[in-house]
Amino acid sequence: MDALRLPDTRLVVEAEAVARAALPQVLLLHSVRTFLLAQAYAKVARLDCDLEGLAVASLFHDLGLCEPYRDRRRPFTFNSSRAMVAFLDQHEVPSPRVAALVDAVDFHFELWPRWQAGPEAGLLHVGAYMDVLGTRRGRIREDATRIDEHYTRQGLVTTFVSRALRSIGSPLSVVGLILPTRCRRPHRPLPAL
Numbered sequence: 001m002d003a004l005r006l007p008d009t010r011l012v013v014e015a016e017a018v019a020r021a022a023l024p025q026v027l028l029l030h031s032v033r034t035f036l037l038a039q040a041y042a043k044v045a046r047l048d049c050d051l052e053g054l055a056v057a058s059l060f061h062d063l064g065l066c067e068p069y070r071d072r073r074r075p076f077t078f079n080s081s082r083a084m085v086a087f088l089d090q091h092e093v094p095s096p097r098v099a100a101l102v103d104a105v106d107f108h109f110e111l112w113p114r115w116q117a118g119p120e121a122g123l124l125h126v127g128a129y130m131d132v133l134g135t136r137r138g139r140i141r142e143d144a145t146r147i148d149e150h151y152t153r154q155g156l157v158t159t160f161v162s163r164a165l166r167s168i169g170s171p172l173s174v175v176g177l178i179l180p181t182r183c184r185r186p187h188r189p190l191p192a193l
Contacts, residue, residue, distance in 0.1 A: 004036060004146065004147060004150045004151070005032075006032060006035060006055045006059075007051055007052050007055050009052050011052055011056060011091055011093075012052055012055045012056060012059070014087075014091070015055070015056045015059045015060065015087060016059055018059070018060075018063075018083075018087060019031055019059040019060065019063065022063055022066045022067070022068070022069060023062065023063065023066055024066070024159060026154070026155045026156055026159045027062050027065065027066070027156075027159060027160070027163070029151045029152060029153075029156075030062065030128075030131055030132070030153075030156055030160070031058050031059050031060075031061065031062060032058070032059075032151055033127075033131045033147055033148070033151050033153070034058045034061065034124065034127040034128045034130075034131050035054060035055045035058035035059070035127060036127075036143075036147045036151075037126070037127040037130040037131055037137075037140065037143075037144060037147060038054060038058065038123040038124060038126055038127030038130075039051060039054070039123075039127075040140040040143035040144070040147070041123060041126050041127065041130070041136065041139060041140055042054075042119070042123055044139050044140055045139070047119050047122075047123065048119065049118075049119035049120050049123055050097065050100070050101075050119075050120055053097060053100065053101050053104075053120055054104070054120050054123055054124065056084065056087075056088070056101060057084065057101045057104040057105050057108075057120060057124050058124060058127065058128075060080050060081070060083060060084035060087070060105060061077070061080055061104075061105050061108050061124060061128065062076070062080060062160075062163075063079070063080045063083050063084070064076035064077060064078065064079025064080035064081075064082075064083065064167065065080075065160075065163040065164060065166075065167050066163070069082075069083045070166075070167055072166075072167060072168065072169020072170065072173055073169060073170050073172065073173060074170075074172060074173055074176060075109075075167075075172065075173050075174070075175075075176030075177045075180070075183070076163075076164065076167040076173070076177075077105055077106050077107075077108065077109050077176070077177060077180065078106060078176060078180075078183075078184070079167075080105050081101075081102045081105040081106050084101060084102065084105060085098060085102060088101070100117070100118045100120055100121070101120060103117040103118060103120075103121045104117070104118070104120040104121040104123075104124040104125075105124065106180045106184060107121050107124075107125065107180055108121070108124045108125045108128050109128075109177045109178070109180075110125065110177075110178065110180065111178070112125075113125040113126055130144065131153070131156070132156065132157065132160060
């Protein structure tokens with residue numbers, strides 16, 4: 001990997017601004033590492049994907065753990081994707097591209113990557129799990145070490161677990177994390193705050 005940073009596009013820069021405003025620093029760094037790890041994995045696995053879209057999905061994937069996006073009636077992943085839909089709609093991103101990125105965010109917490117939903121869904125899962133649990137890091141050991149050295153992981157597990165537990169407020173908010181296809185409804189943007 002030549003650069004340890006997000007793609008420098010208008011969409012990603014603006015998505016990063018949204019994430020920076022809502023996420024504590026430790027989760028913002030997790031979002032960046034998620035993208036970088038997923039990108040490194042895609043390169044080694046020779047997977048083509050929408051890198052800009054993957055960066056946006058990475059930046060939004062945990063937004064539902066934080067105010068003003070948290071809604072304890074739904075899984076945090078659904079809240080994250082709803083916020084992303086509103087953002088992408090404002091930027092007039094085509095519906096098929098939005099749908100693929102919504103799948104990536106909604107499915108990222110499942111136990112196994114959902115490759116059948118597209119490369120972005122599989123890669124977002126892989127990147128997030130690599131960062132939190134260390135799975136699949138052996139395939140990209142050198143890149144993972146460089147990413148960790150550049151973007152500290154300190155406090156990640158404690159912060160994530162604490163926020164995840166506070167996001168639970170209904171049976172749907174738990175079941176939807178592990179069985180998202182059973183609980184999903186069409187996404188509509190969250191009302192403006």
